[in-house]
Amino acid sequence: MQMISELFKKNIRQYGMIIALVFITVLFQILTDGILLKPLNVTNLILQNSYILVLAIGMVLVIITGHIDLSVGSIAAFIGALAAIMMVDMQLPPFLAVIISLGVGALIGAWQGFWIAYVRIPAFIVTLAGMLLFRGLTMIILNGQSISPFPKSFQKISSGFLPDWFGGESIHILTIVLGAILSLLVIWQEWKERQTQIKYNFETAPMWIFLAKVISLVAIVNVFTYVLATYNGIPNILVILFVLIVIYSFVMNRMIAGRHIYALGGNEKAAKLSGVKTKKVTFWVFVNMGAMAALSGLIFAARLNSATPKAGTNFELDAIAACFIGGASASGGIGTVIGAIIGGLVMGVMNNGMSLIGLGVDWQQGIKGLVLLLAVAFDIYNKSKTN
Numbered sequence: 001m002q003m004i005s006e007l008f009k010k011n012i013r014q015y016g017m018i019i020a021l022v023f024i025t026v027l028f029q030i031l032t033d034g035i036l037l038k039p040l041n042v043t044n045l046i047l048q049n050s051y052i053l054v055l056a057i058g059m060v061l062v063i064i065t066g067h068i069d070l071s072v073g074s075i076a077a078f079i080g081a082l083a084a085i086m087m088v089d090m091q092l093p094p095f096l097a098v099i100i101s102l103g104v105g106a107l108i109g110a111w112q113g114f115w116i117a118y119v120r121i122p123a124f125i126v127t128l129a130g131m132l133l134f135r136g137l138t139m140i141i142l143n144g145q146s147i148s149p150f151p152k153s154f155q156k157i158s159s160g161f162l163p164d165w166f167g168g169e170s171i172h173i174l175t176i177v178l179g180a181i182l183s184l185l186v187i188w189q190e191w192k193e194r195q196t197q198i199k200y201n202f203e204t205a206p207m208w209i210f211l212a213k214v215i216s217l218v219a220i221v222n223v224f225t226y227v228l229a230t231y232n233g234i235p236n237i238l239v240i241l242f243v244l245i246v247i248y249s250f251v252m253n254r255m256i257a258g259r260h261i262y263a264l265g266g267n268e269k270a271a272k273l274s275g276v277k278t279k280k281v282t283f284w285v286f287v288n289m290g291a292m293a294a295l296s297g298l299i300f301a302a303r304l305n306s307a308t309p310k311a312g313t314n315f316e317l318d319a320i321a322a323c324f325i326g327g328a329s330a331s332g333g334i335g336t337v338i339g340a341i342i343g344g345l346v347m348g349v350m351n352n353g354m355s356l357i358g359l360g361v362d363w364q365q366g367i368k369g370l371v372l373l374l375a376v377a378f379d380i381y382n383k384s385k386t387n
Helices: 002-010 012-031 039-064 072-089 094-117 123-142 152-159 173-199 207-229 236-254 256-266 268-273 278-304 315-325 337-356 361-386
Strands: none
Touching: 012 337, 039 072, 039 152, 039 207, 039 236, 039 256, 039 278, 039 315, 039 337, 072 094, 072 123, 072 278, 072 315, 094 123, 094 152, 094 278, 152 236, 152 278, 173 207, 236 256, 236 337, 256 268, 256 278, 268 278, 315 337, 315 361, 337 361
């Protein structure tokens, strides 16, 4: 028991948010009489929160560097409007319009990154200006009107599902197969990581804890994929999210660029003295954030099948909250992509669960605000205990 206690203390951020997600899910599963985890609702949860999860992946990098971005909701709305003009009014092919939209998002990120990294204007001010600027531009180019509908092929980004190549009728067999493959990958990755720790004489958990962890992960993967398989299978957006999570987790954990981002957020002066090009790192983090905001805007527009002047409202607040609830530190240097995703899922499950039990929007906003405050207070408390 002492070893388990020590293990939990060393990984309190990681395990704490997972336990919170499980607790909230079980709570609302009971309060909604089992509706929360029904296949249709689980699929809706993914579709409804996909654009916030995409933003959270980009936002966590910004927060790790010690900055904040308040403009992402307005950028998402602007890119959605731009995409609508290209696809609906100008009849450009969706693939070309998506590429141009992502490029424009990256350019917007570069514009803001320049002022933050090289002119040294605080990110809060630059992105606040960006929030107002791009919200205004959205209203101007849409002329206060919505533009719709998008081409069917574009809508499938948010509403489409992987086809079942095995021809399943009552159950989506491809989803079950992908779940089994993912389970094998999880086992291999966990075993490889454990062997690496043993090789370099790092402290490792007892074998029974390791096995319990692997069995739990495999069970979660297979239950999740089975639930999806009993509806329409895996949504296209889930594939996009999975690819983004894998790429960004790899970059942050295994590549020099990720180490530099953590170093910059931990101590900018020390990072600079160590040879990290801090201005360049900051600049590219905001370029990335612009591209991710653009992708989020495209996903939201595809789901809504319309570009509207009010799109993206409060997206930035949900993305920031997801990062902090997921363990990112308000002072920078700490945070993970997986943590941001779990934080986003906590917010998503809470929103969905509170809607299902009939809580009004006023109560929902108040409860989410309280959860965010508690998450940041928990972070500060942990820091005071370790110092």
